[in-house]
Amino acid sequence: MILATADVTILGAGVFGLSIAFCAAQRGARVRVIDPNGVAQGASGGLVGALAPHTPDLWLPKKQFQLESLLLAREFWPEVERISGLPTGYANHGRLQPINEERLIALALSRIGDAETNWGDAAVWEVISASKAGPWAPPSATGQLVRDTLSAHIHPRQATKALGQAVLELGGVITAAGARQGAIVDARGWRGLVELSQVLGTEIGNGVKGQAALLDLARPGAAQLFAEGLHVVPHLDGTVAIGSTSERYFKSPDQTDGQLDDLIAKAKRLFPELRCA
Structure with a gap:
């Protein structure tokens, strides 16, 4: 045209x-x-596409803007799919994060009220037992996880x-x-x-280079995982994305690939479900 x-x-x-x-x-x-x-x-x-919110406490305009954006995404991406006839990979399946120190359990619990105040009925922040989450969960030194239903992915x-x-x-x-x-x-x-x-x-x-990996592992419908700065996103197409590095070196396309190797090794160490993928 x-x-x-x-x-x-x-x-x-x-x-x-x-x-x-x-x-x-x-x-x-x-x-x-x-x-x-x-x-x-x-x-x-x-590859990654983690749409993850800040914590619901200490509210400020940036967090309000992010909340409105994440809620808008629930209508925006399905509309894109309807008009285009193509998948976007959008899903609002939430996120699991480990609580690795006993002192942080009380902090995580205190944020339940913050989420009720600032997120309203749109999403939930809760503390659950890792055993309740099943095998698809980040390891937790305390046996407790934070689960939120505001996180989504594309x-x-x-x-x-x-x-x-x-x-x-x-x-x-x-x-x-x-x-x-x-x-x-x-x-x-x-x-x-x-x-x-x-x-x-x-x-x-300026630019920041982020390398990520795509694993042949089908976990559609599962929550995204986040631990030690690492995102694990189960896409709807039967793959799992992990990422990412944060680099400012652009001169060579492959000179920093060792960092990606380290990231994959870290993911397989942290998440047993990924080890055979």
Whole structure:
């Protein structure tokens, strides 16, 4: 489809750019998305997709914004699937986290009231026995886990491709090059941040590389797990994603792969269910 003129031009066909394009197109705007690499070719082509909230205590505007975003996701992603006809991997199956110190049990219990106050009826924060969770659970030194029902997950690569198709279904255009017309939204990820920093003469952001692994293990419908900084996400397509590293080295695509090897080893040490995957 050729779009003669655009009301909105979005630079970048990742999850941010395409989400904006999707919402603008739903409201009747003529949308052009420009990305020389195509849909989901950057960070949005990743694997993990953990949508996890902050703790419900010490409430502040950022936590309120995050709460509203997570609740909006419950309607947003199914609508993307309906319009695109493609899966996004979205599921609201909650999260399990270990409580590894006795002194932290009281803190976790105190947050139950905070969740009731700040999350309302939308989600639950509770402390449960690890034995109640069964084999799909992080190991806990105290035998106790935090379970929340606000956490959700998507499959980033699938979700971004579904967004792209939804934009096309709504009459938008995704192209490798084109005129920048109307309102301009720069959503090019770390490359865009670097360029904007150069233009403005001050650093406004930079890139962080995150490596993740995808395991051939089917646990659809299970909660995501989080322990020692490691996310374990059971996707709906019969895979489990683990991640991720946090790196600022971009010069070589594989020079830091040893960090990913260490991450996989850590995941299999922490989570017995992953050891044969």
